[in-house]
Structures are given as C-alpha cells and as structure tokens.
Amino acid sequence: MKEVLIPERLTSARKALSITKLEASKRMNIGQTTYVRYEKGDRNPTYATIIVMAQVLNVSPEYLIGKEDNPESQSYVIKKEESPEMFKIMELSEKLDSKGRKKLLKYAEELTKL
Numbered sequence: 001m002k003e004v005l006i007p008e009r010l011t012s013a014r015k016a017l018s019i020t021k022l023e024a025s026k027r028m029n030i031g032q033t034t035y036v037r038y039e040k041g042d043r044n045p046t047y048a049t050i051i052v053m054a055q056v057l058n059v060s061p062e063y064l065i066g067k068e069d070n071p072e073s074q075s076y077v078i079k080k081e082e083s084p085e086m087f088k089i090m091e092l093s094e095k096l097d098s099k100g101r102k103k104l105l106k107y108a109e110e111l112t113k114l
Contacts, residue, residue, distance in 0.1 A: 005050055012071075013063075016057075017058070021036055028052055059071040
C-alpha cells in the first residue's frame with residue numbers, strides 16, 4: 001500500500017517551526033514548486049521523501065501520513081557537520097553503560113535549568 005501524505009499536517013508542522021515554504025523546501029533539499037504542490041495536495045511524495053520531511057520538521061512520518069495523531073518525533077537525526085557538539089555527545093554516550101547515561105541525562109537536565 002502506498003503511503004499518502006496529509007497536506008494539512010505538512011503545513012501545520014512547517015508553521016509550528018515558523019519557517020516559510022521556501023525555507024522548508026531548502027531544508028528538505030527539494031524544489032520550492034514541488035514542496036508547494038505537496039502542501040496543496042497536488043502531488044504525493046515518496047515515502048523516502050516523507051521521512052526526510054518528518055526529520056526536517058521534527059515530527060514522525062506516521063503523523064504526516066495519518067497513522068498517528070501525535071506529531072512528536074520518535075527519533076532524531078544528528079549530522080556531524082550541522083551539530084558537531086551534539087554528535088560528539090551522542091558518540092560519547094554510546095560508550096556509557098545505563099548508569100552513566102542516567103548521570104549524563106541528569107547533568108544535562110541541570111544545565112537546562114541555568
């Protein structure tokens with residue numbers, strides 16, 4: 001079965017990030033005209049494109065196709081060239097055991113309170 005994008009959810013997710021259609025298309029590495037057609041429902045992207053859209057918009061692909069109502073993403077993609085600090089933190093955390101990861105999480109939560 002072919003997955004079908006729900007245009008209203010794409011629009012809603014983009015607006016939640018307060019970005020323009022042009023900015024969204026650039027982040028997704030697709031043409032602006034193509035992106036606009038997706039939002040209008042005139043065209044349906046491949047599932048691979050839906051996954052990219054979801055990553056860019058910080059929602060789940062399942063939300064964009066209507067299989068889930070919760071837009072919250074269940075995963076993150078961290079690119080070394082875009083966020084070297086976060087990438088390094090993830091690399092280091094992979095070397096920790098469960099107890100170490102809990103300590104790291106607690107420390108990160110304390111830092112966000114500052």
